[in-house]
Amino acid sequence: MAEALRIGLIGAGAIGAWHARxxxxxxxxxxxxxxDIDTDRAAKLAAPWGAAVFTDAAAFFAEAALDGVIIASPERVHEEQARLAAAARVPMLIEKPVAPDPAGIAAIRAATASTGVPVMAGHVERFEIGSAQLKAAVDEGVCGKVVTIAARRQFxxxxxxRFKGLSTTLRILGVHDFDLVAWVHPVPVVQVYAAAGRGRVHAETGLDDHVVTTLRFADGAIALVESGWTLPAPYGVFSAPASWSPAGNNRLDVFGALGMVSNDMSLRGQQLVAFDEAAGFRAAGIRHQPILNGRVVGALAEEVAAFIRMIREGTEPLVGLDDAERAVRIVEAAEASLASGLPVRLDG
Ligand SMILES: NC(=O)c1ccc[n+]([C@@H]2O[C@H](COP(=O)([O-])OP(=O)(O)OC[C@H]3O[C@@H](n4cnc5c(N)ncnc54)[C@H](O)[C@@H]3O)[C@@H](O)[C@H]2O)c1
Structure with a gap:
């Protein structure tokens, strides 16, 4: 067997911990x-596997002799860390959103193009079986000409x-679905209109509670994307069963001239639920990073597997900077629409 690749991680937070494992x-x-700038957090995550710990990204790249890096820090620092990775000639997998705005992605593109270092975008939905099979069905023509797409992501x-002052609802949630709908229907988006419902989440964190975004494609098709934190707390805050992650209320439906395809991951369609007197109702989040026989399987593990293959085989990233830029351009337009209250045009 070929020698094991030395992979580094920047950002030992919620998603970084899954990547590390x-x-x-x-x-x-x-x-x-x-x-991680938080040494204790990095040391705690590194300990079970004996990984070296750094607080300074420049020293990390200079000393760790890496074959690849997963950048799972907040998006506002991805650009500077991608520049360091590019200078050190280390292929990178960058969590979504790859940058807060298209200018950040252009800067990462410029830094990596000059060195030829590959960049993969961490759009985990591309590696979900349901999403991938839905895309395959649409490509096969099951729906005929696409008329409308509806996506919902609610937690x-x-x-x-933890995102207060650092991110926005559309960068955290919306970007997943902007990428999905543009992947499923790869026609340029020409108009974006967004409206936000604001309540407790907005008052406490500045994030919009729920955003409804409509997209118009150049061929006349439309999409509706809902991104919200509007599920009642008991649905996703529980301590037992200990191994369960909370589920979300998600779905992706495509309707066309000849038919429809629907990936239902919704409140009423959860595969695994529990209901008892002590804790009430729970639904298991078995998307993205379920655990089977003591190991993480599922979409996030598939994403990392694709990253490892890209490094070993020198292949193109399955999800690259063009995809990342397309999704972030829609985020930027939707946020401009939220600010102005008006639809925003995009150059196809
Ligand atoms: N793919 C997914 O489903 C998914 C899920 C969650 C988060 N994310 C993305 O991953 C990124 C991180 O999100 P999170 O939820 O893990 O956040 P988090 O706050 O839990 O963790 C971020 C970590 O980065 C560290 N950090 C901050 N600035 C740093 C710097 N300059 N250098 C090194 N470390 C630094 C923080 O100390 C923290 O430990 C975000 O871009 C987010 O959108 C993706």
């Missing part, structure tokens, strides 16, 4: 180093305080 569980990779608000 997935890398460490792979037989063909080692989690070589973790970099409890428990996670929002």
């Amino acid at each position: 997935i890398v460490a569980e792979r037989p063909d990779a080692v989690l070589a180093a973790i970099c 409890v608000a428990a996670d929002t305080p």
Whole structure:
């Protein structure tokens, strides 16, 4: 077997912890180093696998002898970290959104193009079986000419305080679906209109509670994307079963001239639920990073597997900077629409 790849991680937070575990569980990779400005957090995550700990990204790239890096820090620092990775010639997987705005993505493109270092975008929905099979069905013509797409992504608000002042509802949630709908229907988006419902989440964190975005494609098709923190707390805040992550209320429906395809991951369509007197109702989040036989499987592990293959085989990233830019351009237009209250035109 080829030598294990030395993979580093920047950002030992919520999603970084999953990436660390997935890398460490792979037989063909080692989690070589973790970099976080919070040393305690990095050290705690690194300890079980003996990964080196850094607080300074420049030292991390200079000393850790990496074959690849997963950048899972907040999006406002992705650009500077991608520049360091490019200078060190280290292929990178950058969590979504790859940058807060298209200018940030252009800067990452410029830094990496000059060195030829590959960049993969961490759009995990591309690796969900339901999303991928829906895309395949639409490509096969099951719907005929696409008329409308509806996407919903809704969670409890428990996670929002850590994004206060750092991100927005559309960068956290909307970007997943802007990428999905533009992937499923790869026609340029020419107009974006967004409106926000604001309540408790907005008052406490500045994030919009729920955003409804409509997109118009150049061929006349439309999409409706809902992104919200509007599920009641008990739905996703529980302590038992200990191994369950909370589910969301998600769906993706495509309707066309000849038919429809629907990936129902909604409130009433959860595969695994529990209801007991002590804790009430829970639904298990078995999307993205379920655990099977003590290992993380599912979409996030598939995303990391694709990243490892890209490094080993020198292939193009399955999700690249063009995809990242397309999704972030829609985020930017939707946020401009939220600010002005008006539809925003995009150059096809
Ligand atoms: N793919 C997904 O489903 C998914 C899920 C969650 C988050 N994300 C994305 O991942 C990124 C991180 O989100 P999170 O929820 O893990 O956030 P988080 O706040 O839980 O973790 C971020 C970590 O980065 C560290 N950090 C901050 N600035 C840093 C710097 N300059 N250098 C090194 N480390 C730094 C913080 O100390 C923290 O440990 C965001 O861009 C987010 O949108 C993606």
